[in-house]
Amino acid sequence: MAECNVTVIGAGPYGLSAAAYLKAANVETRVFGDPMAFWENRMPAGMFLRSGWSASHIADPNRNLTLDAYRLTANHLSAPIPLNRFVEYGRWYQQQAVPQVENRIVIRIETDACGFKLTLADGEKFTSRRVVVATGIGMFSRRPVEFAEIPKELISHSSDHRDLSLFRRRRVVVIGGGQSALESAALLHEMGADVEVIVRQPSLNWVGLHSWLHHLGPISQILYSSRDVGPAGISRLVSAPRLFRIFPRKFQDKAAYRSIRPAGSSWLRPRLTDVPITLGHKVVSTTVTGSQLRVSLDDGTNRLVDHAILATGFKVDVSRYEFLTQELRAQLQTVDGYPILKRGLESSIPGLYFLGKPAAWSFGPLLSFVSGTEFASTELIRSITAQRGDRT
DSSP: OEEEEEEEEOOSHHHHHHHHHHHHTTOOEEEESOTTHHHHHSSOTTOBOSSOGGGOOOOOTTSOSSHHHHHHHSSOOOSSOBHHHHHHHHHHHHHHHOTTOBOOOEEEEEEETTEEEEEETTSOEEEEEEEEEOOOSGGGBOOOGGGTTSOTTTEEEGGGOSOGGGGTTSEEEEEOOSHHHHHHHHHHHHTTOEEEEEESSSSOOEESTTGGGGOSTHHHHHHOOTTOOSSTTHHHHHTOHHHHTTSOHHHHHHHHHHHHSSOEEGGGGGGGTTSOEEESOOEEEEEEETTEEEEEETTSOEEEESEEEEOOOBOOOGGGOTTBOHHHHHHOOEETTEEOOBTTTBOSSTTEEEOSGGGHHHHOGGGGSGGGHHHHHHHHHHHHHTSTTOOO
16 A cells, blocks of 8 residues: 555645745655645635735745745736736746646545555545644535525525626625625626525624724834734734634634624625625524515514525534544544644644644634734644654
């Protein structure tokens, strides 16, 4: 049976960055995944990134594969960054840094005397001393219980769609008040759908309303990190995950929520002028009525719609990793679905690492964003190469 040192599962920003760092450190690595597939196939076409330019670089060890470097090879690349251009950037990064990505699916990971035994969908089996899970958030879509029994023809998650034009001239309700909900609603409206947004919070949060705070010279540098996660002050703290994790848990939780609470980019506001937005109410029940869906709110009002899109975010739950055996899942120490990670992003199972949003409980909200790839990859390399005999 073939052997390797490290296996990376996932070819989004975190998987690609980790693989690039491992390659630069001469660590034997195999990488599996479809490069940037979630970003291309599970996000509506026409979207823009909420993160700013400085926070959207995929980290590489030599800092040569930035958006600025990519812009020199392409035509025009604007800010905010169009989703399709970010996908192109990610694939350019992959071709430059990790050309050995194998577009194959890992279906099973189990313990082995050498570390782990992996099985691929095509039947190949091999052993790996370590496994890095960087599969993104696709399998963690959050679906409120009020919609649990509704057929998929009438309801979907915002991550289920690439093409929203199929809702043209249809009545659609979007549930949620974050970037995904608001931008999906704008796109639906622009494509000719009759759309309404329902938000349980009494008001919308906007990112970028006080842009002048970013133009105060040294003061802005004190208040904000280039990682672009969190408001003034908190931004600096969450950009240093090793420091962030030593604070009391209650403080971490409050700071994390303040950094990632549902919010829309301020540049979206003009596009939502003619979109009805109902604030301060939540869905209490749903009923199928013929070929439509009746959505009932807590104020006693109802909406009869052709479809409901749940822009309700993602909830990490590592028990949903079907490629991990039941034995491995039982051994993982978790909190509210998140794996508990130590330095190096290593889980309670030696040799098993988690990157991206699953690492956010242990290292803070930075790990939920592309700008966290540098920290994650650096931590991973420090952990792996610190052990004697692993630089092979």
